[in-house]
Amino acid sequence: MRLSAFFVFAVLAAAQSVPRPEYPQPQFQRELWMSLNGPWEFEYDDANHGMEQGWATADRKFGRTITVPFAPETKLSGIGDTAFHPYVWYRRTVTLPAAWQGKRVLLHFGAVDYRASVWVNGRLVGQHEGGSVPFRFDVTEQWKAGANVITVRAEDSPTDRYQPRGKQYWEPQSRGIFYTRTTGIWQPVWLEAAGTSYIEKLRTTPAIDGLVRLDARVARPKTGQTLRAVVKFGNNTVAQGEASAEGNRATLSLTVNDPKLWNVGQGNLYDVTLELRAGGQVLDRVQTYYGYRQVTAENGRLYINGRPVFLKMVLDQGYWPESTITPPSEEAIQFDIKAMREMGFNGARKHQKVEDPRFLYWADRMGFLVSGETANAYLFDEDYAARFTREWIEIIERDYNHPSIIMWIPVNESWGVHNPRDVQQQSHLKANYHLLKSLDATRLVIENDGWEHVDTTDLFGIHDYARTGELLYDKYRDLSKLMTAFPPNGRAALVPGYRYNGSPIFLSEFGGIAYIAPGSNVPKDAWGYSGVEPNQASAQARMRGLWEAIAKMPHIMGICYTQLTDVEQEINGLLTCDRKPKFDAKALREMNDLLR
Numbered sequence: 001m002r003l004s005a006f007f008v009f010a011v012l013a014a015a016q017s018v019p020r021p022e023y024p025q026p027q028f029q030r031e032l033w034m035s036l037n038g039p040w041e042f043e044y045d046d047a048n049h050g051m052e053q054g055w056a057t058a059d060r061k062f063g064r065t066i067t068v069p070f071a072p073e074t075k076l077s078g079i080g081d082t083a084f085h086p087y088v089w090y091r092r093t094v095t096l097p098a099a100w101q102g103k104r105v106l107l108h109f110g111a112v113d114y115r116a117s118v119w120v121n122g123r124l125v126g127q128h129e130g131g132s133v134p135f136r137f138d139v140t141e142q143w144k145a146g147a148n149v150i151t152v153r154a155e156d157s158p159t160d161r162y163q164p165r166g167k168q169y170w171e172p173q174s175r176g177i178f179y180t181r182t183t184g185i186w187q188p189v190w191l192e193a194a195g196t197s198y199i200e201k202l203r204t205t206p207a208i209d210g211l212v213r214l215d216a217r218v219a220r221p222k223t224g225q226t227l228r229a230v231v232k233f234g235n236n237t238v239a240q241g242e243a244s245a246e247g248n249r250a251t252l253s254l255t256v257n258d259p260k261l262w263n264v265g266q267g268n269l270y271d272v273t274l275e276l277r278a279g280g281q282v283l284d285r286v287q288t289y290y291g292y293r294q295v296t297a298e299n300g301r302l303y304i305n306g307r308p309v310f311l312k313m314v315l316d317q318g319y320w321p322e323s324t325i326t327p328p329s330e331e332a333i334q335f336d337i338k339a340m341r342e343m344g345f346n347g348a349r350k351h352q353k354v355e356d357p358r359f360l361y362w363a364d365r366m367g368f369l370v371s372g373e374t375a376n377a378y379l380f381d382e383d384y385a386a387r388f389t390r391e392w393i394e395i396i397e398r399d400y401n402h403p404s405i406i407m408w409i410p411v412n413e414s415w416g417v418h419n420p421r422d423v424q425q426q427s428h429l430k431a432n433y434h435l436l437k438s439l440d441a442t443r444l445v446i447e448n449d450g451w452e453h454v455d456t457t458d459l460f461g462i463h464d465y466a467r468t469g470e471l472l473y474d475k476y477r478d479l480s481k482l483m484t485a486f487p488p489n490g491r492a493a494l495v496p497g498y499r500y501n502g503s504p505i506f507l508s509e510f511g512g513i514a515y516i517a518p519g520s521n522v523p524k525d526a527w528g529y530s531g532v533e534p535n536q537a538s539a540q541a542r543m544r545g546l547w548e549a550i551a552k553m554p555h556i557m558g559i560c561y562t563q564l565t566d567v568e569q570e571i572n573g574l575l576t577c578d579r580k581p582k583f584d585a586k587a588l589r590e591m592n593d594l595l596r
Contacts, residue, residue: 018035018037018038019037019038019067019068019069019070019076019329020035020037020069020188020327020329020330021035021037022330022358024108024110024187024188024190024357024358025108025110025134025357026289026357026358026361027288027289027357027360027361027401027402028201028202028286028288029286029287029288030192030193030194030284030285030286030287031285031287032097032099032100032103032192032193033190033191033192033193034094034096034097034190034191034192035188035189035190036068036092036094036150036188036189036190036191037067037068037069037188037189037190038067038068039065039066039067039068039092040065040066040067040068040090040091040092041061041062041064041065041066041090041091041092042062042063042064042065042066042072042079042088042089042090042091043055043062043063043064043088043089044064044072044085044087044088044089045087045088045089045153046085046086046087048086048087050087050089050153051153055089055151055153056117056119056122056124056151056153057119057122062089062090062091064079065078066078066079066090068090068185068188068189069110069185069186069187069188069189069326070186070323070326071113071182071183071184071185071186071324071325071326072085072088072183072184073180073181073182073183073324074322074323074324074326075321075322075323076322076323076326076328082172082180082181083172084158084159084172085158085183086155086156086157086158086183087153087154087155088153088154088156088183088184089151089152089153089154090150090151090152090153090154090184090185091149091150091151091152092149092150093147093148093149093150094147094148094149094150094191095146095147095148096143096148096191096193099193100193102196103140103193103194103195103196104138104140104193104194104195104196104198104219104220105138105139105140105143105191105192105193105194106136106137106138106139106191106192106193106194106198107120107125107136107137107139107150107189107191108134108135108136108188108189108190108191108192109128109134109135109136109152109185109187109189110134110186110187110188110189110356110357111131111132111133111134111185111186111187111354112128112131112135112152112154112184112185112186113131113132113154113156113182113183113184113186114129114130114131114154114155114156114157114163115127115128115129115154115155115156116128116129116135116152116153116154116155117152117153118137118150118151118152119149119150119151119152120139120142120143120148120149120150120151121142121143121144121148121149122149122151123142125137125139125142129387129390130164130387130390130391130394131156131163131164131165131182131375132164132166132353132354132374132375132391132395133354133391133394133395133398134187134394134398135394138219152184152185154183154184154185156181156182156183156184158170158181158183161377161378161379162377162378162379162380162381162383162384162387163377163384163387164374164375164376164377164384164387164388164391164416165181165375165376165377165378166352166353166374166375166376167179167317167319167351167352167353167375167567168180168181168182168375169181170378174568174569175525175569176527176569176570177570179317179319179324179567179568179570180324180568182324182325182326186324186325186326187326187356194219194284195276195282195283195284196220196283197218197219197220197221197222197225197276197278197283197284198218198219198220198276198283198284199216199217199218199219199227199274199276199284199286200216200217200218200219200248201216201217201397202214202215202216202217202274202286202288202401203215203216203400203401204272204288204290204400204401205442206259206270206290206291206292206293207292207294208259208261208292208293208294208305208306209259210255210256210257210258210259210292211253211254211255212231212239212253212254212255212256212270212290212292213251213252213253214227214229214251214252214253214254214272214274215249215250215251216245216249216250216251216252216274216276217248217249217250218245218247218248218249218250218276219248221245221247221248222278224278224279225244225245225250225276225277225278225283226242226243226244226245226250226276226277226278227242227243227244227245227250227252227274227275227276227277228240228241228242228274228275228277229241229242229252229254229272229273229274229275230272230273231254231256231270231271231272232270232271232272232273233256233260233268233270233271238256238257238270239254239255239256240254241253241254242277245276250276256270256292259292260292261291261292261293261305262291262292262293262364262367262403263293263304263305263367264304264309264346264347264367264368264369265341265346265366265367266367267291267364267365267366267367267368268291268292268367269289269290269291269364269365269403270289270290270291270292271287271288271289272287272288272289272290273285273286273287274286274287274288288401289364290401290403291364291403292305292403293305293403294306294442295406295407295442295443295444297444297458297459297503297504300504300505300555300557301504301557302406302444302459302504302557302558304406309346310557310558310595310596311346311347311369311506311557311558311559311560312344312345312346312347312558312559312592312595313345313346313347313348313349313369313371313508313558313559313560313561314340314343314345314347314348314349314560314561314563314564314574315348315349315351315509315560315561315562315563315564316336316340316348316349316350316351316563316564316565317351317352317353317563317564317565317567318350318351318353318355318356318359319565319567319568319577320332320577321568321577321578325353326356327356327358327359330358332579333356333358333359333362334362335579336359336564336579337359337362337363337366337368338366339564339575339579339581339585340368340564341366341368342585342589343574343585343588343589343592344588344589344590344591344592344593345561345592346368346369347368347369347370347371347406348363348368348369348370348371348564349370349371349373349409349508349560350370350371350372350373351373351412351563352373352374352375352376352412353373353374353375354372354373354374354375354395354398354399355370355372357398357399360399360402360404360405361402363402363404364402364403364404367404368404369404369406370402370404370405370406371405371406371407371408371409371560372395372399372405372407372408372409373408373409373410373412374391374392374395374410376388376411376412376415376416377415377416378415378416378418379416379418380416380417380418380419380424380425380428384416385428385431388410388416388432389431389432389435392410392432392435392436392439393435393439396408396436396439396440400439400440400442405443406443406444407443407444407445407446407458407459408436408440408443408444408445408446409445409446409449409461410432410433410436410445410446410447411429411432411447411448411449412448412449412450413448413449413450413451413463413491414448414450414451414452414491416428417429417448420448420452420454420495421495421496426454426495429447429448429454429456430447430454430455430456432445432447433445433447433456433457434456444458444459445457445458446458446459446461446506446508448461449461449463449508449509450462450463450508450509451463451488451489451490451491451492451493452491452492452493452494452495453493453494453495453498453500453501454494454495454498455498455499455501457501457503458503459503459504459505459506459508459557459558460500460501460503460504460505460506461506461508462486462489462493462505462506462507462508463489463507463508463509463510464476464489464507464509464510465489465509465510465511465512465529465530465562466510466530466546467530467531467542468542468545468546469542469544469545469546469547469548469549469550470545470549472510472546472549472550473549473552473553475487476505476507476553476556477552477553479555482500482505482555483500483502484500486500504557504558505555505556505557506556506557506558506559506560507550507556507558507559507560508558508559508560509560509562510546510559510560510561510562511529511530511543511546511561511562511563511572512528512529512530512562512563512572513528513529513530513531513533513539513542513543513572514526514527514528514529514530514531514532514533514539514571514572515528515532515533515535515536515539515571515582515583516532516571517536517576517580517582520566520571520576522566522569522571523568523569525569526569526570526571527569527570527571528570528571528572529562529572530542530572532571536582536583539583540583540584540587543583543588543591544587544591547591547592547594547595548594550594550595551594551595559595561574565577565579574588
């Protein structure tokens with residue numbers, strides 16, 4: 001029942017060749033919905049005249065057609081223009097099914113990079129800032145019978161380095177570790193029909209003893225409403241209950257006897273049907289799921305459900321040559337996770353992006369670990385700090401319920417805080433850590449992954465691209481020395497004045513061994529972190545040496561190899577950019593089997 005009961009429209013949409021027709025947010029889904037992926041009118045507005053010329057309300061047609069949810073820089077968008085275009089416009093005409101009459105109409109955007117303004121029938125319904133997170137508007141009052149026009153304006157400065165942008169390069173051409181930009185809509189758009197009062201959001205907090213707490217927020221609440229929940233495992237009802245709503249809040253706690261725990265390779269998920277009721281009438285119904293799992297770190301190890309787990313992660317940029325950061329299909333998402341598992345990895349570090357909810361859904365189902373990040377900026381000021389904080393609050397709200405996510409990494413390698421010796425920037429690092437811990441007490445947080453840690457981190461993430469296992473072992477073999485002084489790797493492991501806090505040591509980036517597979521179409525400026533090897537055998541031998549060195553250092557509790565795929569000019573992937581294997585999966589799995 002987990003998704004199939006809600007896929008009637010999705011199947012129809014697929015038959016009509018709508019891209020990404022599956023339900024976009026499987027953690028929070030309603031029965032009545034409509035995908036708005038597919039063709040939209042589109043226009044560049046490089047001179048920024050659209051607002052003064054009334055493009056939001058005018059009947060003028062936009063001159064291009066774009067395929068949503070793909071950004072205009074991508075091939076799958078039908079445009080493929082990677083030049084700087086800071087202002088873009090979209091328009092689409094929509095007619096609702098008759099069955100939606102009397103319902104509240106919710107317009108959802110998975111993500112729009114970076115600032116969005118949205119109109120319905122020429123009336124502004126809302127604005128949103130933050131390129132990695134979803135937003136929605138209740139557009140019931142603006143909707144009318146028959147055809148309705150949705151207009152979107154997106155503003156995304158291609159050169160603003162105070163804006164969280166991740167791997168999107170601020171120069172015209174990709175170079176080094178920086179890739180093609182993403183402008184405008186890059187995740188699905190959809191409409192939903194909800195009740196006159198409706199469940200606005202939900203936080204699910206399970207404990208491994210079987211208790212689960214459901215905290216819901218209700219939009220347009222009225223007195224006398226209740227929240228009812230039915231929990232199933234497979235086809236069996238295992239718990240149910242009802243609680244009164246108090247204002248816009250409704251909290252319900254249930255207990256499942258002998259719960260099946262979620263764990264690595266064991267994606268045990270419990271399905272939940274939530275109903276908002278009044279006087280026996282169902283006002284709104286939402287389908288969700290959760291998993292019982294606990295994450296802790298102590299005594300130099302990471303524990304899941306009280307048992308030690310060695311993290312065997314791979315850095316995943318989540319880029320595709322035809323669609324950049326937007327997964328091209330459901331099958332592409334599943335392929336990547338299955339490929340990582342086949343190579344012996346038990347998790348992915350989703351690097352510098354908030355990944356599509358469908359990726360997290362499949363990670364939940366497959367028992368695959370994920371570390372959650374977001375796009376960092378590169379320069380620090382107060383506006384950046386405010387932007388970054390707002391976006392993290394929305395990230396936690398979106399992804400709190402996913403059991404696959406075991407940690408948050410707000411900052412990577414001091415991006416956005418290039419001078420952490422500055423007290424204000426140190427405060428930002430500490431504030432990120434405490435903000436995330438205040439919003440989410442169930443996960444670990446690395447405050448600045450890679451180097452320049454302060455005194456707030458649950459795992460001590462270090463990045464080291466030593467070329468050989470011998471060099472890596474020589475640097476980190478002596479734990480007693482590490483307790484007083486970590487070796488620098490480009491930058492110091494700790495901000496001056498801070499001491500190692502004893503947290504478990506996570507080699508969260510290493511490897512980066514580049515190898516050009518025969519027949520690969522790579523640019524002339526192709527490179528890898530640890531140099532380019534002439535053939536597969538030499539590259540694989542160096543990898544084996546690194547794994548063997550790590551296996552001799554029991555104080556390292558996890559790894560993250562750089563990286564899953566080649567991306568544009570960066571060729572240190574285990575797969576090519578179009579997902580062809582560069583190395584033998586069995587050999588990689590045997591290397592990972594060395595680590596326990």
